[in-house]
Amino acid sequence: MDIQWQIIAPVILLQLILVVIALVSLAKAEAETVRGTKLLWVVIILFGNIIGSIVYFVAGRKDDGA
């Protein structure tokens, strides 16, 4: 099967951007505002694909009030 990279590349790029945003956000956050340990979140973000990053943004931080 031939993959047309000009079609797939933007999708992969977007996923990468998402992961990078999540990791930057995690790196900048104070340890006590993060729910659980940071290392755990790194693993979730890296291996959880899109969902992992979303879960971090939604549930990872305490200062959002939830």
Add this chain to the structure above:
Amino acid sequence: MRNTLLLYGKEMLEMSRSYKLLWVPVVFILLGVMQPVMMYYLPELLAASGDIPAELASTLAVPSAPEVMAQVLNQYNTIGILLVVIAGMNLVAGERYSGTAALILVRRVSPTQFIVAKWLGHITLIAVSYSLSYLAAWYYSSIMLGSLAWQTTLQAGAIYLCWILLAASIILLFSTVLKGGAAALASILLLVVLTMTHSLLPSWFSWSPARLAVDAMSLLSGIGSVNLVGPLLLTVLAVLLCVMGASYIMRNQAIQDQP
């Protein structure tokens, strides 16, 4: 008015600080783009998995562009709405429980201005994310799966935008009453009830805002008549009610300390 604009600016700043202004659009765009890409490669993927006989695989046709756009809307209806609700679940609740609301409201800011600024912020975020995502899906569908009638596609997109903005307003209302998670659950339930009642008894609920979502999809696939004046008016009314209700509740709510 000036206060509202100030708070709106603060709201946008807050959203960019919490990276919401980045991740919500990116996830939305991915959601929109995935469907055309998946549908385009589906026959090849199925063939590569080797589980289905070759004759069957050859009969699987790549769907037409309008069909795929209808499927994209269907994706928004499930995951997209969930995203709208999750991104907004701490809109007011978060500020209330962290004490920021109290800090702002002891100044000369009326609860209405506060709520309207919150609402405008969320609406902006959702409208921009959705539009970018819809445009991306449109672009992908048309280059990969064939041309789309731009008038119909634009119309369907605009109709669907109203429905998604209603969802964004409903989460604002619930977020003033309940805590984050509970607010998200309540809004999802309300939206599901709206959709269910309309799909079970279409003739009784022909005025239901849920009709916007269904009609946008049938407009794309070219079936069914579209008469939107009733649902559209009701949606605008419902959005106004949500904002007014939220500011009314906010006004009469005792400001809470930390939980």
